[in-house]
Structure formats: structure tokens, C-alpha cells
Amino acid sequence: MSEVLAIDVAVIGGGPAGLAAAMALREAGVARVVVFERETSAGGIPRHCGHPPFGLREFNRVLTGPQYAKRLAEAAKAAGVEIRLRHSITRLGAGGMLDVASPEGAIAVTAKRVILATGVRETPRSARLIGGDRPQGIVNTGALQAYTYLEHLQPFRRPVIIGTELVAFSALLTCRKAGMRPVAMIEANDRVTARWPIAWAPRIFGVPLLLSTQLAEIRGRTQVESVLVKGPHGPREIACDGVILSGCFQPASELVRGSHLALDPGSGGPVVDQIGRCSDAAYFAAGNLLRAVETAGWSWREGRRVGTDVARDIVSPAETPARQVTIEHAPPIKLVVPQRLTFPAKGEGITDYIQLRVSAAVSGDLVVHAGGQRVWRQRISALPERRILIPLSALPVPADAATLRISIDQAD
Template identity: 55%
Template sequence: MSLPRETDILVIGAGPAGLAAATVLAPSARVLVLDRETSAGGIPRHCGHYPFGLREFRRLLKGPAYAQTLVRRAQAAGVHVATGVNVVSLLPGPRVAVTSNAGITEIDAKLVLLATGVRESSRAQRLIGGEKPGGVMSTGALQGLVYLEGRRPFRRPVILGTELVSFSAIMTCAHAGIRPVAMIEPDPRVTARWPAAVYPHLKGIPLHLSTVITSIEGRERVERVVIKGPKGESTIEADGVIVSGRFRPEATLLDGSDLIRDPATGGPVIDSFGRCSDPSYFAAGNLLRPVETAGWSWAEGVAVGQAMRAALAGRLPQGDTYEVKLIGEALDWVVPQRVTGPDAVAFDRLQLRVTRSVAGRLTVKVGGSEYASRRIDTRPERRITVPLPPRAGAVEIVLEEE
């Protein structure tokens, strides 16, 4: 497969955000989408369950059908999708270096969109001790084995985490005839919103809150999991562990580039048009923060694609941007990190998260004056949004805990 040496728009990542932006841009530009996987569609193609597609297509789809629909619509719009291509560096210009079965090459573009998504934290990143037997994997790895390869890697696993993806793991297990023996959550409350919290009970899966996995034991395969909770230490007999959630942006490409990375999210710093610190690069989707739904990422891709179309036509404002500052120990990150003036923008809301369960008053100030204020009661990994201020100026988001 040969790749073009130059294009108008280069999109890195063929998930919901990248394909949505590409579809928006294709009628007015040459658009090339690159993805390192052998098939396009992103994470949803691994998720053989509902619900996908209501926001985008007004119909309920399973993940693979949703991914296929995204790809078909992009290609019908004229987008060239190339899979099995690894991007190895981002260069000024913009220009990117890639490797594929055709060898090493560089591609010049007028604008580049980064939409490389996220990955789950590993067992090592969570500092879980014990032996290193087989049968410990992320939700994504489980979905790949079950839906793409038709395999059943275990029969009685423990699930670590209660984010939305953790409940997706339960659905994947049910599809493969796997019966989880426990669900473990370090926080005193379930992370995902109601009614997700009742799902383990409906499936007969014991839910252990305020509990951590202290070690995983077994020789060739997982044999047992040692947990520590309110009643002390105990052992659960199991043959696998699903380490779910705690997502991190897939942002390794930023390491060797000139683009500024946000230390809080791990993704790139952007303004309210989705522009990175080098304005020839844009970003959208879960690369920006861990983690949002496929539908949210798709909508973000559409909005940033429209901003890129304006930039291509020379109609995107080039004025000053202003920093968004977080004040409050429990505030974790905000996207976008910089805002523009009152012009039409891709991000019409500021999105933020907290590091722990917290209740209090969230106040937004612009240029020192209060713009909006409301009470919040939330947990980590739950979406918090506030309207983007309609006037220019430095923004402060202040959380006063109760």
C-alpha cells in the first residue's frame, strides 16, 4: 500500500472523533486518515454490545456495527482511510513521519488532527503486587479476545473498577459465558452513574466497595486474588483479573514533538477551537482527557472538524487566548486549557473532573468577576461541564468544598 506524500488534512486515529472530523472535512479538502490497527473504527469495534449510535445516527447499534457505519460514511464522503500505519513523529510544517508495509515515509499536510484516543492503566501502573500469572488483562484486551477472536480467556474472573467500561466488561463476560465472581472498587461508592450500580446485583456479582486488591496469586494462571476492605483481608478464588478503567490518553506521539502537553490530562494543551500550541495541529476525542463516550468523542470530532474547515479557508480567528486556571485541591483537570474570545468555537463548554468524591460550590470567574456558580456533588471520572464564558479574559474555576 502506497501512501500519498502530501494531503490537505491528515487525521491520526480512525476512531469516532477522527472519522467524524474527516467526514465533515472531506467535501472541501483531501483527507487522509491513518490508524495503526488493521481495521478502522476505534474501540467500539471491540464492543459487541449496545448502546451506540443514538446521538449520531438516531438508531441503536452494537459497537462493531457502529464502527462500520462510521467508516462507511467517511469513505462515502471521499475520505481515504489507511490502516496498519504507525505514525512515529510529529514535525513542524506540519509534517509527520510514518512506517507501514511500504517502508518509512513523511507526509506533508496543511493541517493535522490528533485523535489517538486512550488506553487503560495496566496492573503495573496500579502497583498491584503478587505473582505474574496469565489471565490478567484490560477490558480492551478481553473484548478483543471475545469479539474479534471468539475466545474465552477465563471462566471466573474478578473485575477491578466500577467505571462505565467496567460494566462493559460484565456485558462482554456474559456474551462469552464468563461469570465474574466479584467486582472490586477502592472508592466507597460506585464510580459510574445510576443505574449502573445495580447491574452487578442483577447479575449476581458481589460488589466490594472501599476495597483494594493487594496481590494476585497463581503460577501459570490466576488462582486467587487477595483483597483488603472494611472487614480486613480475605481471599477470592478466581482464574482471571480484569483491570478496567483508569484511562490514560494515548499521547506518546507528543513526547518527541514541540507540542505542549498538559501534565494534568496527559494530552495536548488546546484552545477552544481544538488548536494545539502549534496551530497547524488540532486535537479531539479521548486523547484530550480520560475518558468520554464514543458519542461524545464523535460530537467533538464534528465540532473540531468544522473549526479545521474554517482554518483551511483562513476564517479561524487568530487572536489572544487566555489560560483556564483551577483553584481547589480536588480539581483534577480542565479541557480546553485555554479559551479565546466570543467568536464561534468548537468547545462551547469547559469540561473538568475531580480527583476524589467531593461536594461543594463550583464558581467560574472571568477577569476576576463571577460568571457562573452552582453546587456540585460528584466523584472521579464523572463529567462536569460549565458554559464557555461569552467574553474574553483569564478564567478561574474555583471549588469550595463543603
């Protein structure tokens, strides 16, 4: 027979957002808060990042990823949060009904509210359409860091790093710390994705940075021996013994995709309003499940805000029906978060902004229309994967407006 568990709030995911939300709930007086984490330890992605900087805002000191993850878990437990490890959610049901698989068997959970904080995952090779052989030595950044920091293994000595998002530079630091010497960083776009000054890292470490270059093929019988790349000067082969596929993050939204909750095709995460509420009012979401990818500190702040708002919502549920305003966007904007606004909000919000990202480099006027009239405009110049923010406080939304439409009028 399945165990039946009745709780106040279930938090799915024990990373920075989930643990911060759970602590905020306990601090607000919510009695029983349970974090369900499928891994053997809590802390999320930072557990694998054996380098600083983490924790300056949260703990007023600079920590490595594992130190930061441990501090978060310890703080949550000290606050009275129950953390259940090796517990996987198998179904999200209407109104906060959950099916859970645990080492001891199945659990049926009923929760007044559920917070989804399952984070992100890197896109695997199969989804990147990379040709060639299937040798050993092809890993994503998470696997690299797990090998290096958790298992103390060195999967290769002279890898190439694919991508220049912030996580790619984390991979570069991991390699340097573990005695591996990358032979190249490869970026398909004509400029580095991560912001300066960290984009100087390849030059500082003596790693060639190949822009406007694509990985076409991986070669090797048992272990990676070389890669074929195509760049401005044609194809070339680079000798190496490993490939690190960094970035190209996607929200870990498998549970949402298989549930009754509305999914946003742009972000890949659940549709939420400005306080993180999903299409089922019993469910909220925070952290990188909402969009790929933000820092641990950003996710922690979102988690605390959602936890505070959920505590408030338990005591005083949202008015029904509330006025909903849908946020629409046009290319080259690829995602917006949140995707709708609720009035009255009755909360602090996951953020004070509408966050958006573009799919290509743009320069022009970022414009917001509501009810057929322009309510906001700002000149921008932005690159893919860079955070763009529109302050909610600056948007006068007419009472009769059903939609906000965000677009970019690009300069000629």
C-alpha cells in the same frame, strides 16, 4: 527513498472522533483528507465492544460496537475519505510535517492541518502497583473484548473485575455474553463510579460488589488462582481464574509527549483552546485524547465539530496574534478542557462548555474568577470521573483578563 505525500488534512486515529472529523472535512469541501490508522481496521475501541448501545445519534438505530465501527468506516469512505491502515505516525513536526511508518516503507507527509484523535488506553498492571505473581489470565477490558469478539476465545471462566467505571460494566456484559461468570467486582472507593441505573448491574447479574476494597495481590503459578483484597473487614482471599483490570484510562498521548506540542499535566492530553487548536496552529485535537474518558457518541460529536472548524480555518486562518486566556484550576479539580480560550474563536468549538473532573467527592460552590472578579458560580455535588460542565456562554470574560481560575469552595 521515502514516499512524499502532500495532503490537505491528516487525521491521526481512525476511531469515532477521527472518522467523524474526516467526514466533516469532506462535507465542507476539503479535497484530500487522509486518516492514518495503525490497526488493521478502522473504528477504534467500539470494534471490541460486541454489545449495544452504539449509533443512536449517529445512525438513528441501536448497534453493537463492531456494527457501529463498520458503519463509521463505510460512511467515511463513501464521503471520499482515504483511510490508510497499518500506518503509524513516528514524529509530529512543526507546521504539519509528519513521519509515517507503513508496510511499504517510510512516508514523509506534509499537511495543511493535522487532527490528533489517538484516543485512550487503560492503565496496565505495572502502573497500578499490584503485587503478587505473574500468571496468565490478567487482562484489561480492551484485551478481554478483543479475545472474546475478535478471536472468539475465552481467557478464563470465573474472573474478578477491578473497577466500577462504565467500561467495567462493559466488561461485565462481555463476560456474561461469552459464558464467563465474574465472582466479584472490586472498587477502591466507597461508591460506584458509573452512574445509576447501570450501577445496579452487579446485583441484577448476581455478582458481589465489594466497595472500599483494594486489590493487593494476584496469586497463581501458571494461571490466576486467587486474589488477595483488603477491605473494611480486613484482608480476604477470593478464588478466581482471571483478573480484569478495567478503566483508569489515560489519553494515548505518546506522540504529543515526544513532540513540540504543549502537554497538559492535568488531562494528560494536548493543551487546546475551545475549537481544539493545539499550541502549534497547524494541529488540532478531538475525542478522548483530550481527556479520559467519554463515550463514543461524545467523541463523534467532538470530531465533527473539529472537522468543521478545521475546514473553516484552512480557508480563513486564525488572526495572529489572537488574545489568549489561560484556564487555571485548583484541587480537588484534576483537569479542565479546554485549557485556554482564544478570542476571536472563529469556530463552533469542540464543546459549548468547559469540562472538568474532580479527584475526590466534593460538595460546594463551583466558582470562576476572571481578572480578579467572580464571573460565575454554581452549587455542585460531584464524584470522581463524573463530567462537570461550565457553559461558555455564561462566562463574561473581561477584555483585560489573561486568566480564568476555576475552584471549588467546599461545604463544611
